Amino acid sequence: MAIRARLHVSSTDAAVLTEVGMFMGSLAVGDLAARSRQGVSRDSATWAARKRELTRSSSARWAGSVTKATDDQWALARRGQAAEMAWLKGQITRIEARLARPLGAKADKRAGLVRGYATRSEWHAKSRRCSALHDRLAALEADWAAGRVRVVRGGKKLVRMRQHLDDVGLSQSEWRERWQAARLFLAADGEAGKRYGNETIRVTDTGQLSIRLPAALAHLANAPHGRYMLDATVAFTYRAGEWRDRIAAARAVAYRIHHDVVRGRWYVTASWKPTPVPVLPLDAALARGVVAVDMNDDHLAAWRLDAHGNPVHEPRRFLYDLSGSAQHRDAQIRHALTRLLHYTRRCGAAAIAVEDLDFTDSASRERHGRNKRFRRLVSRFPTAKLKARLVSMAAEQDIAIVAVDPAYTSRWGAQHWQRPLTSKNRKTTRHDAAAVAIGRRALGYSIRRRAAPPRNDQSDRYGHRTAQAGPETRRREEPRPRIPGPRTRSVPPGCGAKAGDQRAQHRPGYAAEHTSWSQDAFPLSL
Structure with a gap:
């Protein structure tokens, strides 16, 4: 659950937030590089060493937020690598299957055969693409085995935009401002049992926002215990009642402050994990x-x-x-x-x-x-x-x-x-x-409807064929099975009568049934 509110900050507040964000962002960049060098050999000891290194310049809580964000970013990149490898393998398998077929061959679903390529030039182009995909897969598998990820703090979109400033209509200073804002780190995880649910970035029930400054920037504090109190106040509108209930009970609430350079605005986002919803039968x-x-x-x-x-x-x-x-x-x-x-x-x-x-x-x-x-x-x-x-x-x-x-x-x-x-x-x-x-x-009902019943003068007066099969009936969505018997249904199924048999038809001189039939005597009481 995440809610957002705008911060109407002053020039002094904006300067302090920018300096703190750039300082913590530089620490996050170094921690991401250290985590990438560790690869898949990460354990609790290496994580503790990274956190101790960050604590010297900031604080234990800031270091915990940075290391957690780094680990999450590394894990997200790993999931992206796994998804890309699966996609590459699927593409290679599909192209190789079509390359193995003759030119212009038709597909055969029953035999599990795909269609071949239409022309020789298309076959040649696809063979080159298959080779390129093999090279991409080999490089990706090498990165996966080494635990190496390719991550850019600030986003690859801005990195690519740097080479095409004229196309996007930006100057170098404008791009630099966006790049620095994207690399700011002003986020803190919540702590249950602490005052207002967060000790690093604290928002009171009246909307007063304060930040616990890192040790290297303690000279910027304007409040006791190394805190900076912003002039701007926070006013959440969406789900504000739930947020107040959490901070009143000292439950964990995480905060993130970011700067939107395009709009020239500052925002604060509060997030927490909601209570699990019971699954309805x-x-x-x-x-x-x-x-x-x-x-x-x-x-x-x-x-x-x-x-x-x-x-x-x-x-x-x-x-x-x-x-x-x-x-x-x-x-x-x-x-x-x-x-x-x-x-x-x-x-x-x-x-x-x-x-x-x-x-x-x-x-x-x-x-x-x-x-x-x-x-x-x-x-x-x-x-x-x-x-x-x-x-x-x-x-x-x-x-x-x-x-x-x-x-x-x-x-x-x-x-x-x-x-x-x-x-x-x-x-x-x-x-x-x-x-x-x-x-x-x-x-649980079938989708296909039964055929409409015939009219009353067509011998099927009582059987209603539009009735749906029950949810427990097997194969209920398949076509209705053909019932054996004569077309007129005057002979029950299973009696041995066939539709082409002359004796099973109502014709002069022939009985409609194979067995003999005689009328019972009328009771004398009638």
């Missing part, structure tokens, strides 16, 4: 129905389903725009999910059903060929970000998230639900029908 979550959501590249298609799998009310669409900067895209996703959660609360449902999508391997040309437009569409699809943010935001609203298998939801939804749910006043789209399919799968 699936049956209890689905007892009041579910709001099914079909995720698309520009909107969320939602439809409410009751506990019996029937669509109720009207479908809803929550639009978002994924163009522009990363901050704009993130805000668009957050607003769309907020509207979805509010709609779920108004409907009275306690669960949201979504597809468990993963397009990690679907953005490459080896899988979708030369369809560049579709590859770009898949690449911009924010499945991981949508799911992660939806889970965290729904937990705060006491709403359960049910992830279902995405197989054939769009196809079967359009085939079985789009036309029946379309009326003169409502036009059901393919995405709305897919939402219905997702919701039915989450509730």
Whole structure:
């Protein structure tokens, strides 16, 4: 949980914050270099040695925050290396499989064969790309074995921007100001049991902000015990009640101060780990129905389903725009999910059903060929970000998230639900029908509907073939099995009668049954 507030600092406050941030940032740079040199041989003894080295110039609490941030950054880089190695291996395997096929060969899914490349020039270009990927993988595996990561404090984006200042419209001094602001270190972890939950960066219940200065900058203190008291006050608006409850109970709250050079503003961010939310049983979550959501590249298609799998009310669409900067895209996703959660609360449902999508391997040309437009569409699809943010935001609203298998939801939804749910006043789209399919799968019902029964004058008066199979029925989503017997069904199945047998038909001179039949005598009482 993280909340943010703006700091209206004075020129003196800004100068002190900048000097403290640059000093601690230089210590963080040195600690990151030391951690990178250690590689995978890191243990508690080496961590204690790094912390003692930092404590001499700052304090034990500042040193603990720096070493923790360094370890987190190194671990994040390692996870990035593992993900890149997995991606490279998948690309190499896919390209080599296509290189082994003849030119122009068709794919055969049953035999597990991929299609070959169309031309000799394309085959040659792909072979060169495969060789380059092998070299990248070998270098990455060497870094992985040595525990070596490639991290830039301040971000690689700013480093690359330094070589293209004319293209981005920045001067060297403006770039230097952004670079220094990105490398500031003004963060402190919280401590349970300490006053207001943090001893290094302290924010009181009245909004008074103070910083415990490092030992080398103790001459800047304007308050007792080597602290600097800022003139600016902090006023949290979002979840301010929860924040006050934590600091009143002396529970841990972490703070981070950063400078936005573009806007010329200072911000403080308070964060803490919320109490774990108890997991709601699936049956209890689905007892009041579910709001099914079909995720698309520009909107969320939602439809409410009751506990019996029937669509109720009207479908809803929550639009978002994924163009522009990363901050704009993130805000668009957050607003769309907020509207979805509010709609779920108004409907009275306690669960949201979504597809468990993963397009990690679907953005490459080896899988979708030369369809560049579709590859770009898949690449911009924010499945991981949508799911992660939806889970965290729904937990705060006491709403359960049910992830279902995405197989054939769009196809079967359009085939079985789009036309029946379309009326003169409502036009059901393919995405709305897919939402219905997702919701039915989450509730345990089959997606595909049975064929409509024949009319009453076609001999099937009592058997209703639109009845759905129960959730416990195996293979309930497969086509209905063919029942043996004559077409007229005048002979029960299993009696040996065949549809092509003349005696099984109602024709003059032939009996409809193979066995003899005689009418019983009427009772005399009638």
